[in-house]
Amino acid sequence: MTLAQHGAIIIGAGVAGLSTALYLQRAGISVAVIDPLPPAGGASFGNAGLLSPDTAVPIALPGMLRKVPGWLADPLGPLSIRPSYFPHALPWLMRWIGSGRMQRVMAISDAMRALHRDTLDCWKELLGPSVYGSLIRPSGQVQVWEQEAENASAQLERRLRERHGIRADPLTADDLRQMFPGIARQVTRGLLVPGNGYTVSPRRSVHTLGELFCQEGGVLINERAMKLIPRAEGGWMVMTNVANRSSGQVVVAAGAWSRQLLDPLGIKVPLETERGYHAMLFEPEVSLSLPISNKTRAFGMTPMEDGLRVAGTVEIAGLDAPPNEERAKILVQHARRMFPALKGEKVRYWMGFRPSTPDSLPILGGAPDRDGLYFVFGHGHFGMSGGPPSGRLVARMMTGQAPGIDPTPYAAQRFGAR
Numbered sequence: 001m002t003l004a005q006h007g008a009i010i011i012g013a014g015v016a017g018l019s020t021a022l023y024l025q026r027a028g029i030s031v032a033v034i035d036p037l038p039p040a041g042g043a044s045f046g047n048a049g050l051l052s053p054d055t056a057v058p059i060a061l062p063g064m065l066r067k068v069p070g071w072l073a074d075p076l077g078p079l080s081i082r083p084s085y086f087p088h089a090l091p092w093l094m095r096w097i098g099s100g101r102m103q104r105v106m107a108i109s110d111a112m113r114a115l116h117r118d119t120l121d122c123w124k125e126l127l128g129p130s131v132y133g134s135l136i137r138p139s140g141q142v143q144v145w146e147q148e149a150e151n152a153s154a155q156l157e158r159r160l161r162e163r164h165g166i167r168a169d170p171l172t173a174d175d176l177r178q179m180f181p182g183i184a185r186q187v188t189r190g191l192l193v194p195g196n197g198y199t200v201s202p203r204r205s206v207h208t209l210g211e212l213f214c215q216e217g218g219v220l221i222n223e224r225a226m227k228l229i230p231r232a233e234g235g236w237m238v239m240t241n242v243a244n245r246s247s248g249q250v251v252v253a254a255g256a257w258s259r260q261l262l263d264p265l266g267i268k269v270p271l272e273t274e275r276g277y278h279a280m281l282f283e284p285e286v287s288l289s290l291p292i293s294n295k296t297r298a299f300g301m302t303p304m305e306d307g308l309r310v311a312g313t314v315e316i317a318g319l320d321a322p323p324n325e326e327r328a329k330i331l332v333q334h335a336r337r338m339f340p341a342l343k344g345e346k347v348r349y350w351m352g353f354r355p356s357t358p359d360s361l362p363i364l365g366g367a368p369d370r371d372g373l374y375f376v377f378g379h380g381h382f383g384m385s386g387g388p389p390s391g392r393l394v395a396r397m398m399t400g401q402a403p404g405i406d407p408t409p410y411a412a413q414r415f416g417a418r
């Protein structure tokens with residue numbers, strides 16, 4: 001085994017790790033990113049690609065607990081929990097319910113908005129204007145509902161948008177039919193959120209972050225981090241499957257797998273994986289000019305450079321259970337119901353691991369009482385939007401720059417981690 005020295009080591013080459021790496025590298029630090037997979041081999045590969053500066057609505061909201069039994073009982077529903085995994089997930093689920101109290105919701109919403117509002121600017125800064133132009137569409141996003149009346153969750157979402165001054169334009173059934181020819185009659189109303197956008201390829205966006213990082217002097221190392229060991233003389237040793245690597249500064253950005261590296265250090269963080277699925281339709285015969293999210297059935301459709309992506313669903317089943325492709329097939333059923341002309345013969349089913357905290361906020365910043373150890377993980381449903389601004393925030397904290405936003409709401413300490 002060799003002991004290689006690096007200016008900073010980042011564990012994980014997803015959107016969170018590579019954004020942090022690129023910001024740090026540009027701040028003059030020589031950075032190595034460790035991942036056994038090439039860039040975008042995790043959740044960053046297959047997400048819905050929505051980039052949403054308006055992100056301000058937590059996943060846990062008041063009254064949701066009442067809906068859970070109905071969701072679980074519905075085979076086409078948006079949530080499933082594998083019975084054998086339920087006892088493992090229970091403490092996280094209890095915290096998730098606690099985060100849905102109205103007082104917490106307001107504070108979480110403020111922190112979500114503060115972090116995400118610059119997402120498009122950060123993507124542009126990282127990719128440069130011309131690559132940004134080829135990958136990112138600041139087109140707005142549309143949300144639709146299949147019932148006339150605004151339910152309690154939609155009302156609260158409206159209040160949260162108003163609280164943050166986020167523009168959202170109501171759409172009637174006729175507006176929707178003009179924007180999305182062929183959309184089914186049961187879709188009766190919608191909203192256009194013009195400040196949001198999407199990427200035509202999450203994989204290519206994150207892969208490009210990796211290419212830029214290497215072009216600018218960074219090193220991508222194809223290894224798996226096995227253990228983090230504090231060094232007596234200060235700094236950290238990362239024991240990988242083939243080497244010992246040391247640095248004064250180590251960033252854990254290993255998405256849903258981050259807890260595996262922290263548990264042996266005695267750092268306890270409530271990180272669970274909300275597994276999600278996509279069905280990639282390569283010859284859909286339906287074309288969309290911008291993404292559409294069906295809020296009644298909790299799934300979305302995004303036009304991408306290689307087809308139409310239908311994504312969504314939450315499955316609580318841990319990191320080891322094999323994918324249940326039926327959950328992805330349900331997404332195709334939903335999409336066909338919304339666009340009856342949709343074809344789905346040439347399709348890829350995919351599952352990925354959302355790295356989720358119970359309060360919908362990522363875990364960012366220095367580890368409690370461990371000098372030189374930093375966290376950038378836990379982005380849950382919002383990592384494609386939150387990864388770049390999180391990378392900017394943590395790189396600023398590591399290099400002694402003004403953070404730009406108050407980092408306190410994202411600290412691991414909020415969960416009592418020591």
Ligand SMILES: Cc1cc2nc3c(=O)[nH]c(=O)nc-3n(C[C@H](O)[C@H](O)[C@H](O)COP(=O)(O)OP(=O)(O)OC[C@H]3O[C@@H](n4cnc5c(N)ncnc54)[C@H](O)[C@@H]3O)c2cc1C
Nearest residue numbers: 012014016042043044047048050225255276382383384385
């Ligand atoms: C179906 C679905 C739809 C989604 N839609 C959206 C959306 O529209 N908009 C949005 O903003 N977000 C969305 N998300 C969420 C988003 O994809 C994630 O939050 C984000 O990709 C997380 O990025 P990450 O870098 O933290 O993790 P990942 O992309 O999972 O990367 C983690 C990396 O760490 C590596 N790693 C793990 N363990 C080790 C180790 N021991 N040593 C070295 N490397 C290690 C892995 O190989 C992996 O490459 C969606 C997610 C899913 C599943």
